[in-house]
Every structure is written in C-alpha cells, then in structure tokens.
Amino acid sequence: MKEHLRCIECGAKYDINEVRYSCDCTGLLAVERPLEVLESLGPEVFDSRLGSRNAADRSGVWRFREAVNNLDEGNIVTLPEGLTNLYSRSNLSKWVDCDQLAFKHEGENPSGSFKDRGMTVAVSQAKRLGKKIYACASTGNTSASLALYAALNGGQALVFIPSGKISLGKLSQALAYGATCISITGDFDKSMQLVKQAAEELGIYLVNSLNPFRVEGQKTIIWDILQQLKWQAPDWIITPAGNLGNTSAFGKAIEEAVAAKWITKKPKIAAIQASGANPFATSFKHNFESLEPVTANTVASAIQIGNPVNFPKAKRTITQTNGLVEQVTDKEILEAKYMLDKNAIGCEPASACSLAGLKKLRQNNTIKKTDSVVCILTGHILKDTETTLNSLKDSSYNEIVESDGSIDSISKLLK
Numbered sequence: 001m002k003e004h005l006r007c008i009e010c011g012a013k014y015d016i017n018e019v020r021y022s023c024d025c026t027g028l029l030a031v032e033r034p035l036e037v038l039e040s041l042g043p044e045v046f047d048s049r050l051g052s053r054n055a056a057d058r059s060g061v062w063r064f065r066e067a068v069n070n071l072d073e074g075n076i077v078t079l080p081e082g083l084t085n086l087y088s089r090s091n092l093s094k095w096v097d098c099d100q101l102a103f104k105h106e107g108e109n110p111s112g113s114f115k116d117r118g119m120t121v122a123v124s125q126a127k128r129l130g131k132k133i134y135a136c137a138s139t140g141n142t143s144a145s146l147a148l149y150a151a152l153n154g155g156q157a158l159v160f161i162p163s164g165k166i167s168l169g170k171l172s173q174a175l176a177y178g179a180t181c182i183s184i185t186g187d188f189d190k191s192m193q194l195v196k197q198a199a200e201e202l203g204i205y206l207v208n209s210l211n212p213f214r215v216e217g218q219k220t221i222i223w224d225i226l227q228q229l230k231w232q233a234p235d236w237i238i239t240p241a242g243n244l245g246n247t248s249a250f251g252k253a254i255e256e257a258v259a260a261k262w263i264t265k266k267p268k269i270a271a272i273q274a275s276g277a278n279p280f281a282t283s284f285k286h287n288f289e290s291l292e293p294v295t296a297n298t299v300a301s302a303i304q305i306g307n308p309v310n311f312p313k314a315k316r317t318i319t320q321t322n323g324l325v326e327q328v329t330d331k332e333i334l335e336a337k338y339m340l341d342k343n344a345i346g347c348e349p350a351s352a353c354s355l356a357g358l359k360k361l362r363q364n365n366t367i368k369k370t371d372s373v374v375c376i377l378t379g380h381i382l383k384d385t386e387t388t389l390n391s392l393k394d395s396s397y398n399e400i401v402e403s404d405g406s407i408d409s410i411s412k413l414l415k
Ligand code: F0G
Pocket: 113, 115, 137, 138, 139, 140, 141, 142, 143, 209, 240, 241, 242, 243, 244, 245, 246, 247, 302, 303, 348, 350, 351, 378, 379
C-alpha cells in the first residue's frame, strides 16, 4: 500500500482504509504518500490534463488525483468542482495599495464554497469504504456541500447545526438537497463535539475537516492557484480562518509542492480571523504556546468558531511557511465585503476577511506594496443575504428606492 494515515504527533501509522479521525494518542491524522509518487507528477502532467474531456481531469481537484486520493475512477464522486477563477481589480489594488493582487474565488464551486473540494474527496473515500451515512457539524457551508455530494452518491447526510446561527441560504441548500438537519442548542463547537461522539458511537462517516481526506481535497486550492500562475508562487496567500481546515491544507500543499520540486519558492500563509472568534490569532501572539478556546461572536457566521479542531496542523502551516495570523473587526470585514461586491467580485462576509486582513497588513507594512498576493474568497455572495442587506441598511451604502409605479418617479431618480 503506497499511502497510509500518519499521526502528526507521535508518528503512528494506520492503514489508509481504516475509518479513524485521530490517533490512539489523540493526535490528528494526515495522509502520507511516498515522495516518488509526488515526484512522478508535476506541472507537465497537470497542465496536460487541462482541456481534457475526462471527468476526473476536468475537476480542479481530481486533476491532481494521484496526490489527493488514488482511487479507482469508479469511486470518484465529482460534479466537477474546483473550476474557480483568479480575478484582479485595479480599484481593489489601489484600495489596499498592493501592486500585484489577485482573488481566488472559491465561491464558484458547485455548492458555492470551497468545501466542495474537500467534500468530493471525503465522499469518494466513503464510497470506497462502502459507507452511505455521512455526518458533519457546520456553520452552514460544510452542510450544504455534504448534502450535495450525499445526494450525488445516493447516500444520507446528517448535519449538526448550531440553532439560529447559520444563514438561511445555507440551511435551505442542505434541506433542499435532502440532508437531515439537526438543530443543536448551543454553538458550532458544541455541535462539533456531538458529531464526533455520534461518529464514534453510531458508526456514521464523519466528514468534517478532522477527516484527513477533506484536507487532501482542499490542498488543491493552492495547486490550482500555482497552475493558474504558471507555477510561479506568489509571496503571500491570505485566507479566512475558522476551524482551520484550509490553513492546515495549505501548509501540506506547499510542503508537498516544494518537496516534489513543482515550485521552488514557498508562499507565506496569512490566516485571518474575526476579532470576535480569534483563538488562533491570540495563540499566534503567544508563540503558539497553547490554544485558549473562546465563546465566538462575529457577523461572519461561517467562522463563528471558538475552539478550532485543526489547531495543531494549522500551527505547522504558519511556522513552516514563515506566515502569520491576524485578526480584523466585523466593521473591517463588512467594509472589505462592500469593496469586493461593488467591484464586481462579490462574496459572503467571512470571505472578506482575506481582503480586510491584507488592508491591515499593508497599513503596518508587514506585506510590502510590491509583494505578490493572492486572497482566497471562500464563499459566494448569495450565501448570506441577510447580513448583506442588514449591513447595507446600517451603513446606508445602498438602499432600495421606493416608487409609486409611475414613470415620473423613475425620471426623478435619474435627476
Ligand atoms: N469561509 C467560509 C465561507 C466558511 O464557510 C468557513 C468554514 C471558513 C471560511 C473557515 O474555513 O474552517 O477551514 O478555517 N466553514 C465551516 C462550515 C466551519 O461548517 O461550513 P476553515
């Protein structure tokens, strides 16, 4: 067997097809594969798949399949996902005073968020294992994504959501795709605890980012960016951070790409939290000595998480890439979202953390004007319409104009 699961704390090794989400020592597990496998791949192989009509080649996840999860094609459950664009906007470059700035819009995935990249891999692994009941705790996007892939594979999704704390758009997606939605009294962190227990005691397949296959899929955000940039790594990649699945995946993607010589320079990762949900940012300030959970409260409901389960992996990413963790206020998040929306990109509130973080890091000159930067946008503008409308109303940026239905009233508007 070429691939296996490896504990990131004690190094214990487990069979790749064992259903487990942590080591006997409680450490997190990661998929490990021999360097020769990665070295046999690279820009030429991946570039040759662009433009192919094969379903796996067309997916921005499965294009990298041998380095993600080496499954028989019959087990691959794909829509396809990962066909997301890189945008640049001169107005936004000017706003943050950054010459080389691009936005990777992961909201263009099939269910409207980056979660599809991890979910296609986790549900495909479930298919390989013959598992048909899947579960996750979620602030909304993971549940929508799981519900979609469960429907595609003919399985049952159970989603554990914190009562009253997820946007209606995300909830309606999960319900519409046929998931069983369980509303938990308490927050995301409580839902996470409960779903872990349910997975252990009831044998349901857990697809939160604790599942190492989710992380394998999310690595492709980085590889996709590198491919779009002709394999020239940017100086910085900036990402919103909540449960820290993406931050973890990004470090692994970069380490593997450098080890296999697909790229020579390591981009630095900047993880951005909301100041009301900032345990990772606080821990960074104290040299990652510990992680103190908080009771989270932020307008960016997707990242309202106080006790991120992937902390040990995410910490490595920041250390290994010489990156950093920063925090931004709700006001800064909404201001950045307003700028992204108005400049014809658009995203949900949590996504705007990356641009808000960049603005702060440019103001204190941690990131230089001439550095090349890619900001990740994690979710679609339609994911949280309540917050968009409320923030526009509160700030009087843009309001609905009433008309009595006469042409006169419209003509007055033009004046
Ligand atoms: N942005 C969006 C739009 C998200 O939905 C999430 C996480 C994040 C950022 C943070 O990513 O957890 O990898 O650090 N949403 C999860 C969910 C928790 O349940 O949908 P992370």
